[in-house]
Amino acid sequence: MLSPEDWTAISLTLKLAGLTTGILLVIATPLAWHLAYTQRWWKASLNALVALPLVLPPTVLGFYLLILLGPKGWVGQSMKSIGLDTLPFSFTGLLVASVLYSLPFVVQPIQAAFSGLDRRLLEAATTLQARPLDTFFSVALPLSKHGFLTATVLGFAHTVGEFGVVLMIGGNISGETRVVSVQLYDYVESMNYQAAHSLAALLVLFAFSVLLSLYYLNRGK
Amino acid sequence: MSTLSVQFRLKLAAFELDVQLELPAIGISVITGSSGSGKTLLLRCIAGLERPALAYCKVKEIVWEDSTRNYSLAAYQRPLGYVFQESCLFPHLNVQQNIDYGRKRLRLRSNPSQSLDTVIELLNIGHLLKRSPAKLSGGEKQRVAIARALAVDPQLLLMDEPLASLDQAHKYEILPYLRRLQWDLQLPVLYITHSPQEMTQLADHLVLMDKGKILASGELQAVLTRLDLPLAQSQRASSVLTAEVFAYDAAFQLLQLRFSGGVLSVPHLALPKGSQLRVRIYARDVSLALQPPASFEPFNSLHAQVLGIMNQAVGYTTVSLRVGAELLLAQVTRKTASFLQLKHGQIVYAEIKNAAILS
Numbered sequence: 001m002l003s004p005e006d007w008t009a010i011s012l013t014l015k016l017a018g019l020t021t022g023i024l025l026v027i028a029t030p031l032a033w034h035l036a037y038t039q040r041w042w043k044a045s046l047n048a049l050v051a052l053p054l055v056l057p058p059t060v061l062g063f064y065l066l067i068l069l070g071p072k073g074w075v076g077q078s079m080k081s082i083g084l085d086t087l088p089f090s091f092t093g094l095l096v097a098s099v100l101y102s103l104p105f106v107v108q109p110i111q112a113a114f115s116g117l118d119r120r121l122l123e124a125a126t127t128l129q130a131r132p133l134d135t136f137f138s139v140a141l142p143l144s145k146h147g148f149l150t151a152t153v154l155g156f157a158h159t160v161g162e163f164g165v166v167l168m169i170g171g172n173i174s175g176e177t178r179v180v181s182v183q184l185y186d187y188v189e190s191m192n193y194q195a196a197h198s199l200a201a202l203l204v205l206f207a208f209s210v211l212l213s214l215y216y217l218n219r220g221k
Numbered sequence: 222m223s224t225l226s227v228q229f230r231l232k233l234a235a236f237e238l239d240v241q242l243e244l245p246a247i248g249i250s251v252i253t254g255s256s257g258s259g260k261t262l263l264l265r266c267i268a269g270l271e272r273p274a275l276a277y278c279k280v281k282e283i284v285w286e287d288s289t290r291n292y293s294l295a296a297y298q299r300p301l302g303y304v305f306q307e308s309c310l311f312p313h314l315n316v317q318q319n320i321d322y323g324r325k326r327l328r329l330r331s332n333p334s335q336s337l338d339t340v341i342e343l344l345n346i347g348h349l350l351k352r353s354p355a356k357l358s359g360g361e362k363q364r365v366a367i368a369r370a371l372a373v374d375p376q377l378l379l380m381d382e383p384l385a386s387l388d389q390a391h392k393y394e395i396l397p398y399l400r401r402l403q404w405d406l407q408l409p410v411l412y413i414t415h416s417p418q419e420m421t422q423l424a425d426h427l428v429l430m431d432k433g434k435i436l437a438s439g440e441l442q443a444v445l446t447r448l449d450l451p452l453a454q455s456q457r458a459s460s461v462l463t464a465e466v467f468a469y470d471a472a473f474q475l476l477q478l479r480f481s482g483g484v485l486s487v488p489h490l491a492l493p494k495g496s497q498l499r500v501r502i503y504a505r506d507v508s509l510a511l512q513p514p515a516s517f518e519p520f521n522s523l524h525a526q527v528l529g530i531m532n533q534a535v536g537y538t539t540v541s542l543r544v545g546a547e548l549l550l551a552q553v554t555r556k557t558a559s560f561l562q563l564k565h566g567q568i569v570y571a572e573i574k575n576a577a578i579l580s
Binding site: 128139 | 305311327
């Protein structure tokens with residue numbers, strides 16, 4: 001049913017989604033903590049900035065990244081000057097774009113979990129001689145595990161589902177940037193509906209089972 | 222005598238806390254006052270959970286904080302136990318793990334002195350150790366919270382209305398433990414409460430706060446009987462005496478108590494001879510006379526000297542009296558006061574109509 005090309009695309013997609021989710025969990029946790037607890041003037045702006053990828057057409061994000069990371073862009077130039085390859089049309093470039101694109105899907109559930117924490121429990125830990133980082137790992141983190149679960153699932157699934165950003169910055173290179181959604185697009189372009197059906201059905205099945213397991217795991221909350 | 226000295230100045234929006242206090246570093250100091258008087262904020266300052274503009278805090282010769290020298294122990298470094306109004310147990314840990322939480326962190330730094338078995342036994346929570354906090358009753362939760370606070374070997378125990386969220390029955394379940402803890406562990410306690418019951422039962426020292434300031438601070442008896450304070454002016458004003466059981470009249474179920482000012486008999490179950498007790502007497506249960514009463518119950522008429530007289534709202538007068546070494550409050554109608562022509566230093570007979578034994 002699935003061709004070797006399809007399998008390459010699937011494994012590339014899983015690799016991209018897995019790495020993106022991993023990187024995002026590391027970045028999003030301190031960011032979400034800051035957003036949940038800061039009272040500084042920049043809180044609203046930072047919140048809006050993080051949520052931006054929710055609203056923008058993915059092509060806009062991809063376009064600006066292409067400009068920024070490209071050989072003439074500010075980041076691209078500095079990378080070239082230290083002897084690095086530029087990022088567009090490479091897996092790394094795709095990874096950077098995916099991290100930005102899926103950021104709100106990981107930050108927001110964690111931020112909601114942190115905001116919902118009972119502050120008094122954190123203070124209780126402090127009076128029981130726990131240092132701030134200790135309090136975070138021994139009280140805040142275990143009590144926010146539903147938020148982290150939701151963040152992981154949404155971040156992963158949303159990266160699997162990305163298309164516009166990939167097309168803008170990743171292009172269509174087999175084994176490097178051709179993810180499942182692009183592969184599907186190719187099939188449809190070339191009128192190969194038979195192959196498109198199998199891949200599309202697989203994605204529907206994936207999306208449904210991901211959401212189902214998420215609701216199942218969070219049912220107790 | 223070692224003491225506890227604190228001074229804090231802290232502005233929060235429209236509220237300002239401005240306090241300076243010297244407390245004995247022994248016994249229970251009860252902090253009371255109306256809602257919003259800054260009691261909790263004071264405790265949070267002592268615990269290091271707030272950042273006051275001006276701060277000084279010294280506990281038993283050890284300085285915890287001194288803003289003039291820019292010195293401050295972080296909250297997690299202060300050797301204190303804090304019991305919150307709601308138990309604040311960690312919901313993801315069971316009772317044993319909750320109690321061990323602070324204990325484990327303490328071990329990293331020092332050797333905990335006493336074993337926890339005493340505390341667990343004293344608070345009667347041994348059978349709950351494997352349970353999750355969600356499966357405990359309100360009273361059990363608070364007892365576990367107290368054990369958890371004690372597990373860090375504190376030099377000072379801070380309790381913020383620990384019994385406020387409990388019903389009357391559960392309060393009575395915990396109050397005796399608190400008194401015993403204090404005796405057994407020799408730990409100074411700062412205890413916030415609104416309840417006159419808890420205040421008279423627990424306090425050795427009483428601090429009265431109002432609008433972020435200290436209105437009065439002193440021995441329980443002295444503060445309770447100060448006529449210029451809202452406590453003595455309230456309808457439920459009371460005074461407290463310490464007395465010793467010397468006999469029991471089984472036929473009438475009367476407990477005979479002796480104290481420096483005389484003898485009291487109070488209806489009660491038998492108690493061992495020689496027991497030291499606290500007795501609370503409401504001011505409205507004390508009447509005054511110039512002659513000893515010719516009544517059949519001569520016990521509860523005490524020889525007293527008038528210390529102060531203060532007219533209260535709507536026709537009442539409160540009188541503070543010295544009875545032996547103890548202080549007593551009486552509330553009489555203004556008409557009676559005028560009829561008796563009360564004045565300072567005058568000798569009167571105080572008749573105690575009712576007294577409650579505080580266990």
